[in-house]
Amino acid sequence: MTIVSEQRRDSLLGMIEQAWKDRGYTFTHANKSRKFPRIHASTPDGYSLSVEVGGEGQFFLKAATPCLRDTDVQQPITPENTPHRSGPFPQRPDEQDEFWSATTPAQQ
Template sequence: MKSLRRILAVLMLVAAAGCGLLPDSNTQEGRRSTMDMQQGAETADGILQQTLAGITPPLSWQHGPSTDRGCAAANNSETGTGTATRRIEVLTIVSEERRGSLLGVIERHWRALGYKITSVNPSKEMPAVFASTPDDFRLGVTVGDTGQFIFNITTPCFRDASVSAPHTKANTPARSGLYPHRPDIHDGFWSATTPAP
């Protein structure tokens, strides 16, 4: 009897979805109503890993601090939703001569993935590139004053949920001390002091 009730409930849900009564999970609105903050954070982790996978030679990196906060309505009332922010710090030494090349690789990769470049800071001291995905995840890569590359991504507002630390494993041992850490891993290409070919 219980299995019959479950089958009937599933059939009713399928029928409701087919009639447009339920949000389409493939649309931005549908994803926001079905995803929670933890699922959003996991999606953000995947986007960051996809970004790192598009960089050759690969960079040495570790996770930065993750944060989350609630989303407020226009009148500052609670909405039952929140955002999560994930960060990755690059520990590869990227020479001043190669920083522009790395930023260019990242920008082209994001464009190829269909992301919209929303802003570029061409500052020589602290350049940055910012983008958004079609689902409104907001990405950025900034270069710190000692050449450290920091990636961050913030999710849209999703259903409130507790958010755990990233499950993806960094490819360098964890560093102690204040964040961000100074890059300390030499790479034959990214650390070279000549312009990229």
Template sequence: MKVLRIALITALTISTAGCSSLGMPGEQGEEKHVVSKISLQKAAEKADAIMLSTMSSVQPALNWVHDGSTDGGCGEYTIDGKKTGSVTRRTAVMTIVSEARRGSLLGVVERHWKNQGYTITSMNTSKEFPAINARTPEDFRMSVLVGGKGQFFFSVVTPCFIESEVAPPKTNANGTPFEGPKVPDPSVHSDFWSATTPIPSPSP
């Protein structure tokens, strides 16, 4: 299981981090231009707001926790001669989401991102490990990935902004924080999301 989780996180990182820098080549090779000189801390706070909005869009509410938050440099790319960096925020869902309802949860997230004006950049329709990737007009990159035991993992990657100290997320998760480097398997039952039957279609 540990090897599987590492592989999933690696895949998620590759899918979100490769082209997430303003001023760096984008997905289709177009040149991005700097539109902001905010600090990396401010960018991280924006990522936290995107994450909280995404998690709050799901009803009935999910039980979720903050996963590892990381930041790193953007190589030789600078703004006004100052070094730049990027931050990745992550969350893990502790609610048990049944196989019958995983597609519905992915649909809720996809519709929320579209309603926010975000662009869906790719979708993995794998039955076992489906995923959705998206980005904002400011080039923040979001991903949702279904991992082992149907656990949902979310990430938000910022573009490159001027390096600064970055504090942990201040947004309040509604799950019990875990200890150690490994996120526990989902264990919180939901009468709705854990149900083993598909969500009934609305009556015509």
């Protein structure tokens, strides 16, 4: 829920893209839109991943698995450690971060 400023979005996307390249992921699509950029990739074992920038600099990570057989999944036993949010989906980002929310370009 961190606000990523327009000046820092390319840096974050670049870090994600480099991390995925380092892991051997194949890039399947990129949209270099200034307002709503996104990247899509697939992993060697068949997972599909995407990172999309939405309104107000909110980042969305999506993942899709290859076909799996049904198994019983236990409920999580770790308590939630994030604040409960209510309202329409998707929630708007509202967390300011000293680095990612800054309105100056990131130093490379």
